Amino acid sequence: MKVTVIGSHLCPDTLYALNRLAGAGAEVEFKDILSCHAALQDYLELRESSPLYEGIRGTRRLGVPCFVKEDGAATLELNDILG
Numbered sequence: 001m002k003v004t005v006i007g008s009h010l011c012p013d014t015l016y017a018l019n020r021l022a023g024a025g026a027e028v029e030f031k032d033i034l035s036c037h038a039a040l041q042d043y044l045e046l047r048e049s050s051p052l053y054e055g056i057r058g059t060r061r062l063g064v065p066c067f068v069k070e071d072g073a074a075t076l077e078l079n080d081i082l083g
Helices: 012-023 037-049 078-082
Strands: 002-007 027-032 066-069
Touching: 002 012, 002 037, 012 027, 012 078, 027 037, 066 078
Parallel strands: 002 027
Antiparallel strands: 002 066
């Protein structure tokens, strides 16, 4: 499986997800929103436009990690990726 993980190297949930995905043998592309300006811009565009973030916009929550599957579908649930 191939998945893009959008998150932060400082976020414990992101680190946990990356470790679980590595253990499952997933091919992971990690976009760190705190160390890469382009990744942050892409994330903000997703956060502001995706229905996935309706319950998060306007709160202090970031909504990471976010997982984007090969088909472009995004989820905030690790189990949606791991099955």
